[in-house]
Amino acid sequence: MSRQQGSSAGHAPRQYTSAALSGGAFLAAACFVVALAAELAGSEPGGGSMTDFAAVTDGLLAFTPWAWATLGVYAVVVTPLLGLIVTAWEYSSVGDRRSVGLAVAVIAVLVTSAVISILR
Secondary structure (H helix, E strand, O other), rough: HHHHHHOOOOOOOOOOHHHHHHHHHHHHHHHHHHHHHHHHOOOOOOOOOOHHHHHHHHHHHHOOOOHHHHHHHHHHHHHHHHHHHHHHHHHHHHOOOHHHHHHHHHHHHHHHHHHHHOOO
């Protein structure tokens, strides 16, 4: 079997990475649309700290624009990380250790910078 007849045909896998990134973008957009609809419906705006997960959960149940927009922001922030995790998994499935290492290194940088920014 030639290299071009293989399942990856010389190309990096990207089906699940694309799905993860598209799904995250769709989820974020949907949350922002719900926030806008809640605002237009006259719901109480709500408010609080984005790191107060109980307040965000209560706000989601109460249909407050702040909570739905916050959930959208969470989706925007987590989507690239999820995409990198899926990318690392896809590259590992074809044995490309160098690309897996690069994806893991970028994940480490993202997580480290997030932890530093939260602790500051």
